[in-house]
Amino acid sequence: MVNLSVNLAGVELKNPIIPASGTFGYGREYAELYDLNVLGSFSWKGTTGEARLGNPQPRIAEMTGGMLNAVGLQNPGIDAVIEKEVPNIAKIFQGPVIANVGGFSIDEYAENCRKLEDVEQVKILEVNISCPNVHAGGKNFGCDPKSAAEVTKAVKAATSKPVFMKLTPNVTDIAEIAKACEDAGADGVCLINTLLGMRIDLKSRKPIIANRTGGVSGPAVFPIALRMVWDVYEAVNIPIIGCGGVSSAEDAAEMMLAGAAAVEVGAANLKDPFACKTMVEKLPAVCERMGVEKIAELTGAAHR
Amino acid sequence: MKKSLFTLEHARQLTADTYELVLSGDTSAITAPGQFVNIELPGKFLRRPISICNWTEDALMLLVKVVGEGTKELVRCVPGTELDVLSGLGNGFDMSLAGEHPVLAGGGIGIAPLYGLAQRMLERGQTPTVALGFRTGKDAFYLEEFAALGCRLLIATEDGSLGVKGFVTDCIKAVPECDYVLACGPLPMLKAVHALPQLRGGQFSFEARMGCGFGACMGCTVPTKDGYKRVCKDGPILYKEEIVW
Structure with missing residues (x-):
């Protein structure tokens, strides 16, 4: 019997599989399909202070090995989520929930996290300083180590819950940003958010996505995410949630070997709504083949 | 919604670019005309949403117009091909x-x-x-x-x-x-x-470019007088009084 449990900054997950923010809503649609309690956790849709309508259509484009999206953080706002979604989450998932929190100012990040302080199911705050599809003063907080550290500090001061900073790959040195977050008190990091990309329609000669650019995700980005998790593991001592193109239990194990303590699964859910459930079911056999009794042993094993 | 395998029974060309496909499989998730299916195709990351033309207990009829690589791939399938299908998506006509x-x-x-x-x-x-x-x-x-x-x-x-x-x-x-x-x-x-x-x-x-087809990704939402709606989950049927052009 393989032990699948992992620990994220003191929060025990029964397995390392976590549906990634933005691909799982607030759990409602998937709860119609399977019992979400098989999951280690889930990261809810990026939630901002005010409700956001998101970007104009089209928001989606396809590519070989993946997709692009520019949804633009459409969400009902933190107060509506606490009022309407949290009670429903209590019914469909009894495990620890990761609350993905967005913001357009340092104060907004802190205020949103403060509002979640008394929401019991939320065990980890995942602070999104990396959405490529919104333009807050033209700059992501996640692109500059100093800004990333400032957000981390402000959020840490506003909450007693573990704080994981969600990082963008659209930087020269992601390890530097991760280190800045660690030094500012982050309990962990989650990487990667989507890579900035675009597609152009040959007929109209215009970008397919109305926002022009979108975030690239899917199996094609897996090696990039893996490399970045590797680099960050070398640079920090806080736990890493590995995210980016994970499509199978084998990918999840590989991500852990690179340094991830747990794994988020994004685009794969959109192609196969049962992707995470299937991964959880297949992980024990993958571990057995690898001769591993406790999956947590895989974390960073490729570095040793 | 159900995820299951359907088998292509036969395909018939109707016009230069339009085909009728008949598939066999479990249609129990389909509850109303106007719903759609989302079909996985080899080599394509995203599924292709196709409107349901008609259905019986164990057969699904689709009319498909070739508009791009995905639909081209779909109509090229030979009888006997198994396709991974999410069925019974969307609200359908009332x-x-x-x-x-x-x-x-x-x-x-x-x-x-x-x-x-x-x-x-x-x-x-x-x-x-x-x-x-x-x-x-x-x-x-x-x-x-x-x-x-x-x-x-x-x-x-x-x-x-x-x-x-x-x-x-x-x-x-x-x-x-x-x-x-x-x-x-x-x-x-x-x-x-x-x-x-x-x-x-x-x-x-309504039609839309969709990510998931079942309401999770917010890829296909459109504004209505009743707030933003997901074409895939709250639609594809929208009502006269709520539509914003």
Whole structure:
């Protein structure tokens, strides 16, 4: 019997599989399909202070090995989520929930996290300083180590819950940003958010996505995410949630070997709504083949 | 919604770019005409959403127009091919709101869901008039099938090569007593039908580029008078009074 449990900054997950923010809503649609309690956790849709309508259509484009999206953080706002979604989450998932929190100012990040302080199911705050599809003063907080550290500090001061900073790959040195977050008190990091990309329609000669650019995700980005998790593991001592193109239990194990303590699964859910459930079911056999009794042993094993 | 394997039983070419596909499989998740399926295709990351033309307990009929790589791949499948299908997606038409004599208005490949809809309305004792628009007579398909259902059939083509010269709106104007429409077709057609003063109400089926097809990714949301709605989950059928053009 393989032990699948992992620990994220003191929060025990029964397995390392976590549906990634933005691909799982607030759990409602998937709860119609399977019992979400098989999951280690889930990261809810990026939630901002005010409700956001998101970007104009089209928001989606396809590519070989993946997709692009520019949804633009459409969400009902933190107060509506606490009022309407949290009670429903209590019914469909009894495990620890990761609350993905967005913001357009340092104060907004802190205020949103403060509002979640008394929401019991939320065990980890995942602070999104990396959405490529919104333009807050033209700059992501996640692109500059100093800004990333400032957000981390402000959020840490506003909450007693573990704080994981969600990082963008659209930087020269992601390890530097991760280190800045660690030094500012982050309990962990989650990487990667989507890579900035675009597609152009040959007929109209215009970008397919109305926002022009979108975030690239899917199996094609897996090696990039893996490399970045590797680099960050070398640079920090806080736990890493590995995210980016994970499509199978084998990918999840590989991500852990690179340094991830747990794994988020994004685009794969959109192609196969049962992707995470299937991964959880297949992980024990993958571990057995690898001769591993406790999956947590895989974390960073490729570095040793 | 259900995820299951369907087997392609046969494919029939209807026009230069339009095909009828019959698949066998478990259709139990399909609850209303106007719903759609989302089909996984080899080599494509995203599934392809296709409107349901008709269904029985164990068979699914689709009309597919080749518009890109995915649909090309789909119509190339040979009988016996197994396809991974999410079935029973979307809200579908609400026949109970349509009255005794609604018009079913379709343009091009948008006529697909109207076939299963017409059949079920007739079974319920409603008497729909079917108005179909095509660019030219050569693009027209499924006319015999609709006629065989026994409903009144009106045809319009843009060049007048078949039926009346004009648009599907001209067909609807020819039925002035009709005050309720169920429509599926290209956006300009939907907009023109929506603007007809004779209508007290109607249901309009929308298309969108979708990520998941089951309401999770927010990839296909559109503004309505009732707030933002997901075309895949809250639609694809939107109601006359809520639509924002």
